[in-house]
């Protein structure tokens with residue numbers, strides 16, 4: 001049966017999102033390192049088992065914070081377990097969202113939505129909510145897999161982001177993915 005584009009990646013497949021092959025192909029420090037400074041507040045939207053949350057928790061240092069957001073408790077539990085082992089728990093806020101509402105109260109310096117926007121049923125409200133939590137000089141990186149998300153689908157997301165008050169900063173290049181870096185319109 002064809003996979004619906006908004007189908008959520010189940011927690012039973014968490015291992016596919018955090019393993020040595022992925023670390024070779026997608027070094028999280030190389031992907032997000034240039035956008036993050038020590039002491040910042042970061043939001044990892046659809047964090048899954050925390051492939052990026054853990055790296056970002058190291059990058060923000062002791063004074064920074066990563067808000068790791070997911071709709072699946074099980075994904076957050078996997079991340080909590082890993083971050084405990086790495087001594088990073090104090091830098092991470094584990095936040096359970098609803099599919100149609102993030103429910104965050106903080107303003108952030110950087111937000112990441114890696115392989116998640118295609119799973120969100122109402123992309124318009126999602127992008128409006130994310131935009132409302134970006135600091136004026138904040139940045140928002142969206143990365144989507146080419147094998148799930150067509151060019152026209154991605155362009156549609158970009159259009160919705162523009163109508164949510166975001167503008168394109170750059171188009172980071174990744175072999176297997178479509179990506180855009182956004183910021184609030186000044």
Ligand SMILES: C[S@@+](CC[C@H](N)C(=O)[O-])C[C@H]1O[C@@H](n2cnc3c(N)ncnc32)[C@H](O)[C@@H]1O
Nearest residue numbers: 009017046047048051070071099114115116119
């Ligand atoms: C394909 S996984 C990617 C996980 C992680 N970003 C990574 O790259 O390893 C997508 C994740 O987004 C979460 N998700 C889907 N819809 C969501 C929503 N509306 N709000 C928050 N998280 C969501 C899923 O539960 C899943 O853990």
